[in-house]
Amino acid sequence: MENADTIVAGEVLRADTESFDVAQLPPGQHFIAGEFTTGSGEEAAVVVDPSRGEVICEVVRGTAEDVDAAVAAARDASAAWRKLTPQARAEALLAVADRMQEHAELLMALESLNTGKPRDVAEDDVSSAIDCFRFAAGAQRAGTALAAGEYVEDHLSVIHREPLGVIGAVTPWNYPLLMGVWKIAPILAAGNTLVLKASETTPLSTLKLAELTSDILPAGVFNVVNGRGTVIGTRLAEHPDVAMIALTGSVGSGRAVARVAAESVKRVHLELGGKAxxxxxxxxxxxxxxxxxxxxxxxxxxxxxxxxxxxxxxxxxxxxxxxxxxxxxxxxxxxxxxxxxxxxxxxxxxxxxxxxxxxxxxxxxxxxxxxxxxxxxxxxxxxxxxxxxxxxxxxxxxxxxxxxxxxxxxxxxxxxxxxxxxxxxxxxxxxxxxxxxxxxxxxxxxxxxxxxxxxxxxxxxxxEMPWGGFKGSGYGRDLSAYALDDYSRTKHVMHSTAR
Structure with missing residues (x-):
C-alpha cells in the first residue's frame, strides 16, 4: 500500500462489525424515466469501502446512448413539471424531504459505507440535504423580480422567470448526497427536469435517493446515469436538448465541460476547487x-x-x-x-x-x-x-x-x-x-x-446563503435563492397599453 517510511505513529479506531446491511443497497443501475435499467453498456465500475479497502458492489457504466435515453425522458417530463404551480412543486419537494427524514438512518449508514465518513459527518450531510429540499420548496414560492410597471409610456413591462428545460448535472465524490441535493433541489424547484451523473467512486446514496423518491417525483423528472465523466459528462455537455450543465468537481473537469458546452453556447454552472x-x-x-x-x-x-x-x-x-x-x-x-x-x-x-x-x-x-x-x-x-x-x-x-x-x-x-x-x-x-x-x-x-x-x-x-467562488473556483451559486436564479431565465414581456 505504501512505503515503510510513509507510516506514522497513531492508531485507527476500527469497527467491530459490518456497519451496513447489504440488502439495503440500491440497484447498481441507471435510473431513467422512473425505473432502474442496465442500459446499453457492457462495463461496470467497482465501488469500494475506503475504510476497509474492500469491494461493496458493482455499478453499471453508461454510454452516450444511455444519456440520450435519460435526456429524452427528462424532455418528455419537462412540459408537465414546468406547468405545475409553485405550490405543487413545493409539495413534491417537501414530500422528498419527509421521505429522506424517514430513512435518515439508512442514508447515513450508506453514505458512511461508501465514503468512510464518520457518523457526525454523515449525519450533518443527510440533515443538511433534507433542509436543502425544504428551503428550495419554500424559496421558489417567494421569488423576487423587478416590479411590473410602465417604464415606457403606454407600455406595461412584466418580468417572467422561466425554467431552462433539461439540465445536466455532474456531482463529486466527496459529498455525493449533499452536493447532489445542492443541484437537485433548486433545479427541480425552478421547474426544470434533470439528468445527473454521480461520481463512479461514490454513487450509492444518489441511487438510493432515486429509489426512495421514485413514487414521489413524476417519471423522467429526475434521472441518474452512471459512468465515466469523459463519456457521460461530455455527452451531457454537448447534448442539443440539454439547456445547461452544472458541475461540482475539479478545475480540470470544469474546463473540459465548459469547452464542450461552448460549442452549443450552453449555460454552464461550475463549482470547482479551492485552497482556502x-x-x-x-x-x-x-x-x-x-x-x-x-x-x-x-x-x-x-x-x-x-x-x-x-x-x-x-x-x-x-x-x-x-x-x-x-x-x-x-x-x-x-x-x-x-x-x-x-x-x-x-x-x-x-x-x-x-x-x-x-x-x-x-x-x-x-x-x-x-x-x-x-x-x-x-x-x-x-x-x-x-x-x-x-x-x-x-x-x-x-x-x-x-x-x-x-x-x-x-x-x-x-x-x-x-x-x-x-x-x-x-x-x-x-x-x-x-x-x-x-x-x-x-x-x-x-x-x-x-x-x-x-x-x-x-x-x-x-x-439560505449562497456558495460559490471566484477566479479558478468557477462561477454560479449553489444554495440560497441565487441558485434558483441560476437555474432559470428572465423573460421581459412588454404590452402596449395605448388606447
Missing part, C-alpha cells in the same frame, strides 16, 4: 482560532473544497499558535465508518496515494512536519492529520489542492502582506480571518478574493 486561506492576526483569540480550524481544516478528512488548508499567521504569534494548533489537532480521533471517529479515510486508493505524494514532495522541498505526515498502518486509506511548518513562500503545498487532512502554516509581517499572500493562489472559493478588531475584519474581508469569507470561524454553511 485562514489568516490569523496577532490580536486573534488563538485558542478559538485553533478550535475553528480543527473543524475548518479537517472536516471530512480535509476532502472539502472550502477546507482551511492554508494558514497564514502573524509572525509575532506564529510559534505560540503553531503549538496550540498542534495540541488541538493531536486530539483528533481517526477511525472507520461506523465508529465515533472525527476523521475518516481518503476516498480511494488512488486519492490516498495522491495525498501521500503531495506530502513526499513537501518534505523534499524542505517543509517540516509538525504533526502526522504520512499514512496510518492497517487496512483502509487513512492519512494522519498533518500540520506542515517552515513552509517557504510559493511552495507547491501552499498552491496546489491537496484535498486531504493536511494544513500548512506560513507567516506574514503585515496586514497587506497577509492579504496579498492569501489572494496569490488561482482559487477563490473561500477564506477566513481571525481578529478581535472589528474595523480590520470588515476591511480585510472585503479585500479577500473569495466567494465566502468567514470572520473568526471557518466552514459554517447555511442553505
Amino acid at each position: 486561506p485562514a489568516v490569523v492576526f496577532a490580536d486573534a483569540d488563538l485558542a478559538g482560532a485553533a478550535k475553528a480550524l480543527r473543524t475548518g481544516g479537517f472536516w471530512n478528512a480535509g476532502q472539502e473544497c472550502g477546507a482551511a488548508c492554508r494558514v497564514l499567521v502573524d509572525e509575532s504569534v506564529a510559534e505560540e499558535f503553531t503549538r496550540i494548533l498542534v495540541d488541538e489537532i493531536s486530539e483528533i480521533v481517526v477511525g472507520e465508518a461506523g465508529t465515533a471517529a472525527e476523521l475518516g479515510p481518503m476516498i480511494s486508493r488512488d486519492h490516498f496515494e495522491r495525498v501521500l505524494d503531495h506530502l513526499a514532495r513537501a518534505k523534499e522541498d524542505g517543509v517540516r512536519v509538525a504533526l502526522g505526515g504520512g499514512a496510518l498502518a492497517g487496512r483502509g486509506f487513512f492519512v494522519a492529520p498533518t500540520i506542515l511548518v517552515d513552509v517557504p513562500v510559493g511552495a507547491a503545498c501552499t498552491q496546489e489542492e491537496i484535498f486531504g487532512p493536511v494544513v500548512t502554516i506560513e507567516t506574514f509581517a503585515s496586514e497587506d502582506e497577509a492579504v496579498d499572500r492569501a489572494n496569490e493562489v488561482p482559487f477563490g472559493l473561500a477564506a477566513s480571518l481571525f481578529t478581535e478588531n472589528t474595523r480590520r475584519s470588515n476591511d480585510v474581508a472585503a479585500r479577500l478574493d473569495a466567494g465566502t469569507v468567514w470572520v473568526n470561524d471557518h466552514l459554517v454553511i447555511s442553505n
